[in-house]
Amino acid sequence: MTLNSGTVNVGIIGTGRIADSELVPALNQVVDARFWSVLSRDKQRASAFATKHNAQSKHNAYESLAAFLADPSLDAVIIATPDGLHAKQAVACARAGKHVLLEKPIATTVEAAKEICNACLEERVKLAIAYHMRWHHGHRQVASMLHSGRFGKPHYARAMWTWKAQDNSNWRAHSEHGRWWGLAGVGTHCVDFLRWMLLPACGEVLSTTALIDKSHYGGPHDETASVSMQFASGVVADIVTSVMFKATSRFEICCSNAVIVGEGTLATNGGGIITINDEPLDFKLVNPYVGEIQNFVNAIAGNTRVEVSGAEGLRNIEILLEADS
Ligand SMILES: NC(=O)c1ccc[n+]([C@@H]2O[C@H](COP(=O)([O-])OP(=O)(O)OC[C@H]3O[C@@H](n4cnc5c(N)ncnc54)[C@H](OP(=O)(O)O)[C@@H]3O)[C@@H](O)[C@H]2O)c1
Known part of the structure; x- marks a missing residue:
């Protein structure tokens, strides 16, 4: 996927705790990226979030996933929703040609995690899993x-x-x-x-x-x-x-x-x-979320590998599933 400009336009799905308190404030400190748009289940919540965090797109607040992803200027998406929703949203992002930074855990089943990894591979978009402890x-x-x-x-x-x-x-x-x-x-x-x-x-x-x-x-x-x-x-x-x-x-x-x-x-x-x-x-x-998102943005801009891949996310939940079988 070719970038729209020298800057990576990053949207977010979900306006909850981690999106509001850590991820988007960190995104706003990342070099060569900007907070572009937001998807919420509620249009007013999306608009309030976009305003609070200074989303840069002219159309910056959505309640429809299809409309959010139809924006050709959107390069990448951070997904910060409940774990069981990750797979459907991540696959939709990949199929729309958007790079994905997915909150942990990658998914709630091995099948769903594999579906995410395969979709990102097939569409040649980056997939990074958000283990911010690696940037402490x-x-x-x-x-x-x-x-x-x-x-x-x-x-x-x-x-x-x-x-x-x-x-x-x-x-x-x-x-x-x-x-x-x-x-x-x-x-x-x-x-x-x-x-x-x-x-x-x-x-x-x-x-x-x-x-x-x-x-x-x-x-x-x-x-x-x-x-x-x-x-x-x-x-x-x-x-x-x-x-x-x-x-x-x-x-x-x-x-x-x-x-x-x-x-x-x-x-x-x-x-x-x-x-x-x-x-x-x-x-x-240092703020570990800034490092995490910077690594994702650098991988997109330089076409390099992300530090925490989908395969790492998949192996992680295999262990969790074995622990709580
Ligand atoms: N790496 C970290 O440090 C860290 C820390 C906390 C959480 N996380 C991860 O981030 C993800 C979100 O966690 P969170 O603590 O931010 O959760 P949260 O506060 O409950 O927020 C989740 C958001 O997802 C959206 N959403 C869409 N469909 C939903 C549904 N059916 N039920 C509830 N919310 C729905 C909501 O935004 P709208 O209402 O705008 O649609 C909601 O605010 C999880 O995967 C979690 O594991 C990571």
């Missing part, structure tokens, strides 16, 4: 040192990320548009983070076991989950997620020469503390 500056330094072998051999890792839901009214708690609750909200990030860190030294995740508590609300989806993954090398990594309590997020990666600990870095703001063998790691406080 401290995480990037840890990944680079770990992958260079500086910490020695990895032996064990774990990540815990939780929040406290006020009730079970959110779509993630129900089957209509969700498939997991805490595991989709934050667990998928933990899986991506640990695979990103460990894959080069440890190979792919070969087996997954889990214990899942659904007892408080008694609904279909995980409230608190403990998931263990074993990598090809034999290394085991654990994740803990919950929607029942808010604890400071934490990761630990234990290698033969170093133990790396992160506190409060699994979050939205690029902050927290990282220590390596109890010594603090110096890193810059």
Whole structure:
């Protein structure tokens, strides 16, 4: 697909929490891109969102997916809607020739994830999955040192990320548009983070076991989950997620020469503390969503590979599905 101009025009589907608080404010800081238009189920909500975030198209607010995608000046779309809606919307974007930055998790079934990947491949549009933890500056330094072998051999890792839901009214708690609750909200990030860190030294995740508590609300989806993954090398990594309590997020990666600990870095703001063998790691406080969208825009403009592909998104949900089968 040829760009309309030197600038990538990016639209968004969904006007919810992450679109409003993180994604579009970040998009407005990305170089060589501009916030172009928005699709909502409600035209007034779309217009208010377009005005608030300064959408640049003359026709910048839509309630029809077909009309939104018919705009020839729209180059790319960020999809920030409930997980169960991702596949239909992403395939429609690809078939309209628009590049796709899709919020995590890619989809709620393997079949739907494969359909997205195939459509993007067939239409030759970029597909990136929004795992913003990869653009935390401290995480990037840890990944680079770990992958260079500086910490020695990895032996064990774990990540815990939780929040406290006020009730079970959110779509993630129900089957209509969700498939997991805490595991989709934050667990998928933990899986991506640990695979990103460990894959080069440890190979792919070969087996997954889990214990899942659904007892408080008694609904279909995980409230608190403990998931263990074993990598090809034999290394085991654990994740803990919950929607029942808010604890400071934490990761630990234990290698033969170093133990790396992160506190409060699994979050939205690029902050927290990282220590390596109890010594603090110096890193810059950068907005990880800006890095994530910049990587997507650069891949479109330069026709290069995105950092987190659809295949990564697919493998991630295979693990989640195995955990909560
Ligand atoms: N990477 C991250 O840090 C991060 C953080 C949070 C969420 N996410 C991901 O982003 C996506 C959206 O999550 P969110 O927390 O922003 O959700 P949210 O606050 O519920 O917003 C979702 C938006 O999707 C649109 N939508 C369309 N059909 C809908 C339906 N049937 N039910 C509900 N909403 C519908 C709505 O916008 P309109 O009313 O305008 O149509 C709604 O505001 C999810 O895939 C989630 O996993 C990522």
